[in-house]
Amino acid sequence: MFRRMLIDVHAHFYHDRTPRADWRARNASRLAAGERVGITVHVASILGSWGLTSPTYFPSPADLEYGNDALLALQREHPDRIRGYVAVNPNYPAHAAREIRRCLGRGMIGIKLAASRRADDPLLDPVAELAREHGVPVLHHVWQHRRRDWPGQEASDAVELCALAARHPRVNFLLAHIGGGGDWLHSLRAVRDVPNVYVDLSGSGVDGGMLEACLEAVGAERLLWGSDLTIDTGWAKLRYLAHLLAGTELELVRWRNAARIFPAGAFPSAD
Amino acid sequence: MRIDVNVFLGAYPFRRVPGTSPDTVLAALDRVGTDRAWVSHLPSLFWRDPMEGNPWLYETAAATPRFQPVPSVHPGLPRWEPALREAVERGAPAVRCDPTFHGIDPAGRELRLLAGACGGAAIPLLLAVRLEDGRQRHPNDRAPELPAAAVRGLVRADPRLRLVVTHADRGFVEEVHFGSTPEEAGRIWWDICWLWGPPEDHLATLLETVGADRFVFGSGMPLRIPEAGVAKLDLLDLSEADRAAIEHRNVERLVAR
Numbered sequence: 082m083f084r085r086m087l088i089d090v091h092a093h094f095y096h097d098r099t100p101r102a103d104w105r106a107r108n109a110s111r112l113a114a115g116e117r118v119g120i121t122v123h124v125a126s127i128l129g130s131w132g133l134t135s136p137t138y139f140p141s142p143a144d145l146e147y148g149n150d151a152l153l154a155l156q157r158e159h160p161d162r163i164r165g166y167v168a169v170n171p172n173y174p175a176h177a178a179r180e181i182r183r184c185l186g187r188g189m190i191g192i193k194l195a196a197s198r199r200a201d202d203p204l205l206d207p208v209a210e211l212a213r214e215h216g217v218p219v220l221h222h223v224w225q226h227r228r229r230d231w232p233g234q235e236a237s238d239a240v241e242l243c244a245l246a247a248r249h250p251r252v253n254f255l256l257a258h259i260g261g262g263g264d265w266l267h268s269l270r271a272v273r274d275v276p277n278v279y280v281d282l283s284g285s286g287v288d289g290g291m292l293e294a295c296l297e298a299v300g301a302e303r304l305l306w307g308s309d310l311t312i313d314t315g316w317a318k319l320r321y322l323a324h325l326l327a328g329t330e331l332e333l334v335r336w337r338n339a340a341r342i343f344p345a346g347a348f349p350s351a352d
Numbered sequence: 353m354r355i356d357v358n359v360f361l362g363a364y365p366f367r368r369v370p371g372t373s374p375d376t377v378l379a380a381l382d383r384v385g386t387d388r389a390w391v392s393h394l395p396s397l398f399w400r401d402p403m404e405g406n407p408w409l410y411e412t413a414a415a416t417p418r419f420q421p422v423p424s425v426h427p428g429l430p431r432w433e434p435a436l437r438e439a440v441e442r443g444a445p446a447v448r449c450d451p452t453f454h455g456i457d458p459a460g461r462e463l464r465l466l467a468g469a470c471g472g473a474a475i476p477l478l479l480a481v482r483l484e485d486g487r488q489r490h491p492n493d494r495a496p497e498l499p500a501a502a503v504r505g506l507v508r509a510d511p512r513l514r515l516v517v518t519h520a521d522r523g524f525v526e527e528v529h530f531g532s533t534p535e536e537a538g539r540i541w542w543d544i545c546w547l548w549g550p551p552e553d554h555l556a557t558l559l560e561t562v563g564a565d566r567f568v569f570g571s572g573m574p575l576r577i578p579e580a581g582v583a584k585l586d587l588l589d590l591s592e593a594d595r596a597a598i599e600h601r602n603v604e605r606l607v608a609r
Binding site: 225 | 369370371484488576577579580583587
């Protein structure tokens with residue numbers, strides 16, 4: 082069973098209060114594709130209302146609570162298949178702290194930050210401190226090398242995330258979607274010597290040379306498999322990695338690294 | 353049987369890309385089970401005269417039966433017509449033009465002349481919307497992406513023209529397909545390399561709304577890993593006929609017309 086484990090560290094679901102009229106179909110499609118690919122556990126987040134009543138990357142406290150509740154409900158509905166990141170907005174520190182405690186207490190296993198604030202901003206320190214206290218990792222949305230501010234989200238890149246990680250050496254951070262757009266070579270240079278930053282392989286990007294560069298920068302020991310919005314590209318990267326890595330290394334990327342950085346018992350099928 | 357219509361040979365100027373030699377591309381085709389590839393010479397897309405890469409391309413393809421050359425034609429340069437004639441004479445399945453990289457108007461007079469000449473010579477014209485994600489391009493790699501309006505304009509320019517468009521996303525395909533008459537849309541084929549699979553299901557949606565007869569297999573390798581296209585198809589509940597259409601039959605029909 083261990084050999085077949087596959088943990089998706091970067092998944093998303095939708096709910097009824099988002100702009101997506103097709104939200105049920107998208108959730109069902111993720112689970113169905115996951116079955117086909119062999120995803121054992123989807124570790125997912127919901128970014129508030131996905132833009133319906135507050136911006137996706139600047140979600141309001143009310144939207145975050147609704148989204149986190151929807152994810153908790155999915156986690157209850159699919160206890161073997163879905164685990165949650167609690168999504169918070171660090172611009173609301175007291176709310177973020179309450180929400181982290183509430184959702185981790187109900188079985189979520191990580192914290193999701195959506196670049197509502199630059200990754201090296203001091204407002205993220207209390208969030209990281211709570212992550213340390215609860216022994217959970219932080220998945221941080223970044224664009225790979227942000228040269229300027231774009232509408233809709235705060236600029237945040239790997240250099241800034243690494244600055245945060247250096248301030249919190251006992252917390253593990255996931256650099257989101259190396260294939261999610263932007264200059265991944267810039268990110269890989271930044272994370273190379275920062276041992277508590279892991280590279281999440283998700284994103285629609287399937288650039289030739291990207292996976293080789295990931296392995297060169299951080300080795301198989303700090304790579305985590307994920308999909309984000311495209312399971313097909315995640316599966317493609319997994320197939321490609323099978324040609325680059327020996328079996329034991331591939332297992333690290335498929336699930337063993339994830340099992341190591343998420344709380345003990347987070348993935349019952351891996352125990 | 354699978355034919356990949358979107359394969360490059362040779363180095364990319366803006367970043368290190370492994371596996372660009374003919375031998376390594378062949379090995380990658382073997383790895384994913386692709387039988388034949390339409391190949392273009394990548395470096396010359398960025399040359400002032402991209403047609404100077406065609407002799408190497410013809411020579412390489414002649415030595416490798418699984419490669420079919422898709423040479424470049426730059427209609428902004430004098431005497432481009434012989435390059436088109438040579439492509440026809442050598443049995444190339446298509447010619448390509450990358451107007452934004454060549455610095456010419458993708459909807460302008462020169463492209464329309466090429467469209468007419470391709471229509472007259474009964475050879476398809478291949479256009480790429482982009483080569484890389486716009487968010488990661490080299491700071492000096494500033495050629496605009498191909499606009500959808502240019503594709504609509506070209507397919508209207510000559511009723512005999514057949515277009516193969518690579519690297520288009522769902523919005524681009526929909527804008528051109530439903531912004532064209534059924535007759536015009538029936539002369540455009542789209543490769544699948546930039547279309548998302550589940551859970552967004554862009555490709556599945558397009559197969560329902562636009563139809564499987566409009567899509568061909570393309571990977572964009574080695575700038576993109578070829579596993580992506582295969583994984584995308586493996587995640588669809590396709591009939592054998594539709595999968596065969598996308599993987600080779602549509603291409604065979606396209607070049608046989």
